[in-house]
Amino acid sequence: MNKTIIVTGGAGFIGANFVLAWVKQSLGKVVNLDKLTYAGNLENLVDIQHNPDHIFVHGDIGDQTLLAELLIEHQPCAVVNFAAESHVDRSIHGPEDFIQTNVVGTFNLLEAVRAYWGGLTLENRQKFRFLHVSTDEVYGSLSKDEAAFTETHAYAPNSPYSASKAASDHLVRAYHHTYGLPTLTTNCSNNYGPHHFPEKLIPLIIHNALAGKSLPIYGNGQQIRDWLYVEDHCAAIRRVLEAGKVGEVYNVGGWNEKPNIDVVKTLCRMLDLKKPRSDGQSYINQITYVEDRPGHDQRYAIDATKLANELGWKPEETFETGIEKTVNWYLANQEWVKNVTSGEYRNWVQTHYIERGEELA
Numbered sequence: 001m002n003k004t005i006i007v008t009g010g011a012g013f014i015g016a017n018f019v020l021a022w023v024k025q026s027l028g029k030v031v032n033l034d035k036l037t038y039a040g041n042l043e044n045l046v047d048i049q050h051n052p053d054h055i056f057v058h059g060d061i062g063d064q065t066l067l068a069e070l071l072i073e074h075q076p077c078a079v080v081n082f083a084a085e086s087h088v089d090r091s092i093h094g095p096e097d098f099i100q101t102n103v104v105g106t107f108n109l110l111e112a113v114r115a116y117w118g119g120l121t122l123e124n125r126q127k128f129r130f131l132h133v134s135t136d137e138v139y140g141s142l143s144k145d146e147a148a149f150t151e152t153h154a155y156a157p158n159s160p161y162s163a164s165k166a167a168s169d170h171l172v173r174a175y176h177h178t179y180g181l182p183t184l185t186t187n188c189s190n191n192y193g194p195h196h197f198p199e200k201l202i203p204l205i206i207h208n209a210l211a212g213k214s215l216p217i218y219g220n221g222q223q224i225r226d227w228l229y230v231e232d233h234c235a236a237i238r239r240v241l242e243a244g245k246v247g248e249v250y251n252v253g254g255w256n257e258k259p260n261i262d263v264v265k266t267l268c269r270m271l272d273l274k275k276p277r278s279d280g281q282s283y284i285n286q287i288t289y290v291e292d293r294p295g296h297d298q299r300y301a302i303d304a305t306k307l308a309n310e311l312g313w314k315p316e317e318t319f320e321t322g323i324e325k326t327v328n329w330y331l332a333n334q335e336w337v338k339n340v341t342s343g344e345y346r347n348w349v350q351t352h353y354i355e356r357g358e359e360l361a
């Protein structure tokens, strides 16, 4: 079977890191379908813009006609679905896009893939994979002492974002159970690393610190997330694609739980060393506590034992090495940051943080 894969959402943060690594490792041709929303950025893909193994297609996962054409033309052996609206705060401000892309879009993608897959030879049908990239947020929130999420943890999504991802996970499950579509689902914890759009915590803090702006902490800053370096997530997806058992779910995590305030202070201390403030003060002085996120999940924690035991995956980076690589990338790519923080970004930070009593634009 052809080694071509179709990736959706490959101009966004994780998708771009995945596509860059796939092409650089010469793993085959990638057709990259992306709608280029505010979060999609072709600048993430400049390193491979002339590489014949990368074909960019501007389009929507909800467009079944386009999908059918791409599937017939390129005859992929796999589809990897990253495309989504991905920011919890935006889902609170305006949930509709989340339902449209994450639920209806995934449904349309599944329908197009089912039709294509049904037309393959038996041998190619068995080799084909549909890998759906999802999040640990579908499992809801944990208290401090509860065990980390395993793959059998009950779904209890709390935000419009996580509810829309949960709905898409259920559709993927149903397409395997009902039609036999060879699906795989990964549920991963919070990623960080290069090309991360600076509306999410880690890149927002780096950007605001360097810009002399306040560093907004929601509520008391004691909410806990598990953080995974993005390249480790991409390696996990490659491994699941290669050896995952059809119809199964794999949790992906960094074994690295941290309260938000600790993450922010770590970033401040690293920036104090690498790019000291001109007045000699610590960036920690820029921390400001702002109004909390409504329905803010207290804690996410991933138990990635299944992926480790069955497929032999474990993260390469520790939080310390990963965060240093991330800070170095942002310091070396200030032009990228400048380009993505103009335009629409300014409207978002203005509206969102003014509601929390902070002027960040």
Ligand code: NAD
Pocket (backbone or CB within 6 Å): 008, 009, 010, 011, 012, 013, 014, 015, 033, 034, 035, 036, 037, 038, 039, 040, 041, 059, 060, 061, 062, 081, 082, 083, 084, 085, 086, 087, 101, 105, 133, 134, 135, 136, 165, 187, 188, 189, 190, 191, 192, 197
């Ligand atoms: P992102 O917001 O940075 O990128 C999403 C990409 O999808 C963008 O390029 C956007 O243009 C594209 N897109 C949006 N709607 C589309 C549509 N209708 N059709 C085609 N393309 C569309 O998101 P991300 O952080 O890279 O996340 C990628 C996936 O991983 C998402 O499914 C997300 O739920 C999941 N995930 C993210 C994290 C995280 O920490 N960022 C953790 C676990 C899982």
Ligand code: TYD
Pocket (backbone or CB within 6 Å): 087, 088, 089, 190, 199, 200, 201, 202, 204, 216, 217, 218, 219, 221, 223, 224, 225, 260, 293
């Ligand atoms: P975020 O990066 O939006 O990811 P998610 O909500 O998907 O976990 O936020 C990570 C954590 O940081 C979350 O608990 C919310 C918090 N946070 C802040 O305290 N301040 C901010 O300005 C942002 C964007 C997030």
